[in-house]
Amino acid sequence: MAEENKSSLDALSALCKRRGFIYHSSEIYGGMPGFWDYGPLGCELKQNVKQAWWQFTVRGREDVVGLDATIIMHPRIWKASGHLDTFADPMTMCKDCKKLMRADQVKDIYADQKKKPQPKVAGAEFFCPYCGGELTEPKPFNLMFKTVVGPIDDPSNVAYLRPETAQAIFAQFTNVTATSRMAVPYGIAQMGKSFRNEVTPRNYTFRSREFEQMELEFFIRPDEAIELQYGHVVTLADKPDLNGPVQDDWGWEVWHKYWVEQRKKFLNAVGLPTERFVEYWQKPDELAHYARACVDIEYDFPFGRQELEGIAARSDFDLTQHQIHSKVPQTVFDDPLKQACKKLTDEQKAAFVAKTQKDWLDRKQKAQSAKAGKEIVFSADEAAAVAAQAKAFCENLFDGKYVPHVIEPSAGVDRLMLALLCEAYEEQALTDEKGKADVRTVLHFHPKVAPVKVAIFPLIKKDPDQDRIAREIFAKLQKKVNCQWDVSGAIGRRYRRQDEAGTPWCITVDAQTVQDGTFTVRERDSMTQSRMTYGEFLAKMYEALEF
RNA sequence: GCGGGCGUAGCUCAAUGGCAGAGCUCCAGCCUUCCAAGCUGGCUACGAGGGUUCGAUUCCCUUCGCCCGCUCCA
Numbered sequence A: 001m002a003e004e005n006k007s008s009l010d011a012l013s014a015l016c017k018r019r020g021f022i023y024h025s026s027e028i029y030g031g032m033p034g035f036w037d038y039g040p041l042g043c044e045l046k047q048n049v050k051q052a053w054w055q056f057t058v059r060g061r062e063d064v065v066g067l068d069a070t071i072i073m074h075p076r077i078w079k080a081s082g083h084l085d086t087f088a089d090p091m092t093m094c095k096d097c098k099k100l101m102r103a104d105q106v107k108d109i110y111a112d113q114k115k116k117p118q119p120k121v122a123g124a125e126f127f128c129p130y131c132g133g134e135l136t137e138p139k140p141f142n143l144m145f146k147t148v149v150g151p152i153d154d155p156s157n158v159a160y161l162r163p164e165t166a167q168a169i170f171a172q173f174t175n176v177t178a179t180s181r182m183a184v185p186y187g188i189a190q191m192g193k194s195f196r197n198e199v200t201p202r203n204y205t206f207r208s209r210e211f212e213q214m215e216l217e218f219f220i221r222p223d224e225a226i227e228l229q230y231g232h233v234v235t236l237a238d239k240p241d242l243n244g245p246v247q248d249d250w251g252w253e254v255w256h257k258y259w260v261e262q263r264k265k266f267l268n269a270v271g272l273p274t275e276r277f278v279e280y281w282q283k284p285d286e287l288a289h290y291a292r293a294c295v296d297i298e299y300d301f302p303f304g305r306q307e308l309e310g311i312a313a314r315s316d317f318d319l320t321q322h323q324i325h326s327k328v329p330q331t332v333f334d335d336p337l338k339q340a341c342k343k344l345t346d347e348q349k350a351a352f353v354a355k356t357q358k359d360w361l362d363r364k365q366k367a368q369s370a371k372a373g374k375e376i377v378f379s380a381d382e383a384a385a386v387a388a389q390a391k392a393f394c395e396n397l398f399d400g401k402y403v404p405h406v407i408e409p410s411a412g413v414d415r416l417m418l419a420l421l422c423e424a425y426e427e428q429a430l431t432d433e434k435g436k437a438d439v440r441t442v443l444h445f446h447p448k449v450a451p452v453k454v455a456i457f458p459l460i461k462k463d464p465d466q467d468r469i470a471r472e473i474f475a476k477l478q479k480k481v482n483c484q485w486d487v488s489g490a491i492g493r494r495y496r497r498q499d500e501a502g503t504p505w506c507i508t509v510d511a512q513t514v515q516d517g518t519f520t521v522r523e524r525d526s527m528t529q530s531r532m533t534y535g536e537f538l539a540k541m542y543e544a545l546e547f
Numbered sequence B: 001g002c003g004g005g006c007g008u009a010g011c012u013c014a015a016u017g018g019c020a021g022a023g024c025u026c027c028a029g030c031c032u033u034c035c036a037a038g039c040u041g042g043c044u045a046c047g048a049g050g051g052u053u054c055g056a057u058u059c060c061c062u063u064c065g066c067c068c069g070c071u072c073c074a
Helices: A002-018 A040-059 A076-081 A103-112 A166-171 A173-179 A223-230 A252-269 A317-326 A335-342 A346-372 A380-398 A413-424 A464-478 A491-501 A511-516 A534-545
Strands: A022-024 A036-038 A064-066 A088-093 A100-102 A139-142 A146-148 A158-160 A186-195 A210-220 A277-281 A293-301 A304-313 A405-412 A425-431 A437-443 A454-458 A483-485 A505-509 A519-523 A529-532
Touching (some): A002 A425, A166 A173, A210 A413, A252 A304, A252 A405, A304 A413, A405 A413, A491 A505, A529 A534
Parallel strands (some): A064 A186, A454 A505
Antiparallel strands (some): A022 A036, A186 A210, A277 A293, A293 A304, A505 A519, A519 A529
């Protein structure tokens, strides 16, 4: 099974090269590991995937706007986001077993081991947790690509290529809020390149060093604000209708689940059926410290089940970090909230503060306990600090001010493309009327993402009428969708060529077309043919392309 | 970075210390051509460098690259 899967990825990557979907970057110079180029068909596929995402996430909604930020940004952004610290892991390697690991995790790995190896060098404190061997000096390995901005190559001019697009959205949050006529809850979406200096790029295009992301930061009110305004917060226990319009009294849990469902709808719409991916809810001890929940949508790639996209509930962590580091308030003003709070008595407010203080303390202790794997109780000082934070937060809320929380659906364009290619790829065993066996290689792309929508052929290229009429159809369709023209070889060969490109329809102009204008439309998946007029074909095509 | 495997045409594979071949693909043309299978012609390769040798794709050395493995989460 693993062998079969491996060979199917080999066959797929061979097809991708042969037909011009994916090439190795800089191939004539030997290639660059972890970098891939998209050829003529690949770049069309990519455009279509991105366009579908943008339509579904931004243009098709009234509560999401777009952003297109630079790849190089102020380096302090990465300090605030934590990437400068957490992405700069000191790495060490065992001189004996050659295992590579993070130096700061050596003790944890050792603690997790059932068989605890003894250090091979007597008395050594820093040794390989797997075999006891000697470890190399830890060397910092920063996953961010460094560059220099300006004419002087000096440490003060160091900048980084962004490791994710999300931070630009946070960094421009106040500008977008001020200029877009949007109010929380609303989202900012961005597509673009990101860069990570991966230790080991592998699995074809799956883990690349330069890749493209499609990210949405959907900003929501904190649950406490909803509680104050509506007297309740809708949670999943209330079984809200996630397919209908969004509701003002949804809490973060509902928004998070809502976006999980939206992402699944999108994947369905571009050709990944629900049964082909799995939804993995991260367990409390797997969550990043700031995350309240995170769902991975995973796909069974030939090399194993791997993450396609993630939908994280990140609380107010990111905006708060930028507020601290930039000293620019990231709060929004929510007038309905302020008006609602005006009606509260001092006793009601005090009770709300007390309740919030208790909730925060419970939640933080629970989160840390889950991480540590044992019951953690805060000291009196720690508890007092949490209480003070909660009180300040509540007082801001009473003034209608808060830092929005965020739900982050984050997808990889290249990963989705790879999944769509794997999903679409099929080698069909056929038998013709004469009983001869034949293999047809076909990419069953959804028409929305298919790089070429229609191919047009004159049945007999020497026939001037057929050639002329076919060219007229080609010219007309070219103004609407991506088309191909092919007169080379026998008609069956032309069909098979289009099958490998994943073209959903082929139009063949024959002698009858010259008489009555109808032509043969051949369907990629069923290989069936039917005669229709140009108008009938257009209607059929548009129906399949519509979202 | 370390270990293992592999480098001959776009792909799959030959052969050889003395002119590097085939099949498929691709391109041009022929054939009144609706599912790759006819005919003619064409393009394209010994990863790179050095050594031994009259002569190296072949033998030796070095180097480069690719694939797989080392808890990187788009």
